Amino acid sequence: MVEAAASTSIHIAVWQVAASLALVALAAAISFWQGADLERDIGIATVRSIVQLTLVGYAIKLIFEADTIWLVLVLLAVMVLFGALTARGRAKKVPESFGPLLIGLALAGATTLGLVVALGIFEPTPRYLVPVGGMVIGNAMTASAVALNRLGDEMGEARARIEATLALGATAREAAMPTVRRALRSGMITLVDSTKTTGLIFFPGTMVGMLLAGASPTDAVRLQLILLYTLLGSVSISALVATSLAYRNFFTPATQLREPGT
Amino acid sequence: MLFELREVGLERGGKTVLDGLSAGIPEGSTAIVGPSGAGKSTLLRLLNRLADPDRGEIDYRGRPLAAYEPLALRREVALVPQLPALLEGTVESNLRYAAELAGEELELDRTLGLAGLDASFAERDVAKLSVGEQQRAMLARALAQRPAVLLLDEPTSALDHIARDKIEAALAELRRELEISVVLVSHDPEQARRLSDWVLRLEAGRLAGCGPLAEVLA
Numbered sequence: 041m042v043e044a045a046a047s048t049s050i051h052i053a054v055w056q057v058a059a060s061l062a063l064v065a066l067a068a069a070i071s072f073w074q075g076a077d078l079e080r081d082i083g084i085a086t087v088r089s090i091v092q093l094t095l096v097g098y099a100i101k102l103i104f105e106a107d108t109i110w111l112v113l114v115l116l117a118v119m120v121l122f123g124a125l126t127a128r129g130r131a132k133k134v135p136e137s138f139g140p141l142l143i144g145l146a147l148a149g150a151t152t153l154g155l156v157v158a159l160g161i162f163e164p165t166p167r168y169l170v171p172v173g174g175m176v177i178g179n180a181m182t183a184s185a186v187a188l189n190r191l192g193d194e195m196g197e198a199r200a201r202i203e204a205t206l207a208l209g210a211t212a213r214e215a216a217m218p219t220v221r222r223a224l225r226s227g228m229i230t231l232v233d234s235t236k237t238t239g240l241i242f243f244p245g246t247m248v249g250m251l252l253a254g255a256s257p258t259d260a261v262r263l264q265l266i267l268l269y270t271l272l273g274s275v276s277i278s279a280l281v282a283t284s285l286a287y288r289n290f291f292t293p294a295t296q297l298r299e300p301g302t
Numbered sequence: 303m304l305f306e307l308r309e310v311g312l313e314r315g316g317k318t319v320l321d322g323l324s325a326g327i328p329e330g331s332t333a334i335v336g337p338s339g340a341g342k343s344t345l346l347r348l349l350n351r352l353a354d355p356d357r358g359e360i361d362y363r364g365r366p367l368a369a370y371e372p373l374a375l376r377r378e379v380a381l382v383p384q385l386p387a388l389l390e391g392t393v394e395s396n397l398r399y400a401a402e403l404a405g406e407e408l409e410l411d412r413t414l415g416l417a418g419l420d421a422s423f424a425e426r427d428v429a430k431l432s433v434g435e436q437q438r439a440m441l442a443r444a445l446a447q448r449p450a451v452l453l454l455d456e457p458t459s460a461l462d463h464i465a466r467d468k469i470e471a472a473l474a475e476l477r478r479e480l481e482i483s484v485v486l487v488s489h490d491p492e493q494a495r496r497l498s499d500w501v502l503r504l505e506a507g508r509l510a511g512c513g514p515l516a517e518v519l520a
Contacts, residue, residue, distance in 0.1 A: 203352060203383065204383050204388075207382075207383065208403050208447060294372045296351065
């Protein structure tokens with residue numbers, strides 16, 4: 041079981057956060073100087089990050105204090121719902137993508153969190169389930185959004201080949217399989233690649249956070265490895281479920297390709 | 303009649319593509335002719351249920367098409383689309399895939415030969431074939447399923463006259479070798495004359511003529 045490694049947690053004062061805004065000012069100045077026209081977006085992003093993270097911070101504080109699994113489950117369900125809504129916006133070419141995304145995210149969250157608890161890696165308490173659940177669902181959302189975005193593009197490009205395969209009497213699954221496989225691959229490849237280069241080219245967030253909070257490098261590395269593998273699991277499940285369910289929406293019950301936009 | 307069309311109509315994107323089409327297509331070789339946009343390819347796709355009409359009915363061998371299970375129907379009534387769209391791999395892997403779908407034993411050399419390809423094509427990567435060779439590989443792939451009816455959508459439209467002559471020779475040979483009915487879409491009345499004995503002429507989605515070749519394309 042992972043112990044509370046960073047029990048000697050560090051305290052961050054408001055003035056320290058305020059001071060870091062100097063770097064936001066620098067970013068805005070570069071944008072203005074080079075005419076990148078991002079000053080307004082940088083401003084909005086900064087305000088939104090302060091408001092959203094502060095609210096989430098208070099929500100997490102409440103959940104930690106209540107120390108009940110039910111509130112955690114409600115929070116995770118809300119994350120899954122908003123995750124599916126967000127991902128749907130990036131999968132516009134896939135008909136009725138919300139259902140496959142919702143089921144993909146829910147299954148990815150339930151399976152990976154269930155497994156890490158069942159294997160005794162994390163305790164089933166809000167302290168672990170909230171942050172790990174957030175990472176799991178967030179990564180699952182990105183992966184399934186990328187996979188369905190690719191599926192939508194590829195189904196359009198491969199329309200002639202898919203219909204020619206249907207014309208031989210293939211099932212929708214048989215005709216769409218090469219396309220579904222490529223979409224699944226593009227959903228998973230980012231995390232697989234970043235897992236390959238982790239520690240060499242970049243330090244992942246959890247490890248950085250733990251080191252900053254004063255944990256030993258060994259603990260930081262071990263927790264990071266657990267999280268990377270958990271994320272690999274969730275990303276695979278969400279992309280697999282979302283693509284496996286979504287490709288069907290391109291076909292009619294008589295195994296015909298739907299006309300685009302119907 | 304092989305196919306019987308009754309008041310068949312179809313719309314796409316608010317536009318009428320086929321309008322009140324009633325006609326018969328007998329066993330043998332039929333050409334569907336007419337100018338571009340007349341609805342020829344759309345009609346062909348209805349015959350193996352790659353699409354269904356919005357109105358009217360089509361019978362296949364005396365039974366409504368809608369009563370056939372679409373996948374089984376497509377293995378019996380094979381459609382070769384206008385542009386080649388083979389699966390990645392070799393010509394042989396494409397033929398084998400089609401034969402397996404139809405539950406047929408593949409006679410590789412004979413099937414290639416029927417489409418005018420020699421045995422050396424079996425191992426060729428489909429991505430490295432010319433368009434004419436790909437089109438013949440598409441024909442061979444359809445024949446690997448031993449269909450009862452072959453639907454051909456402008457099989458030579460993308461080809462030069464040498465490649466066109468090869469496909470036409472293969473089709474003529476096919477009719478001699480196999481008991482197979484062919485429905486061919488062509489914008490070229492001369493090709494219809496060379497390859498068919500029954501003609502359906504479409505104009506703007508409506509029937510402009512139907513009957514023996516000599517009557518419709520006199």
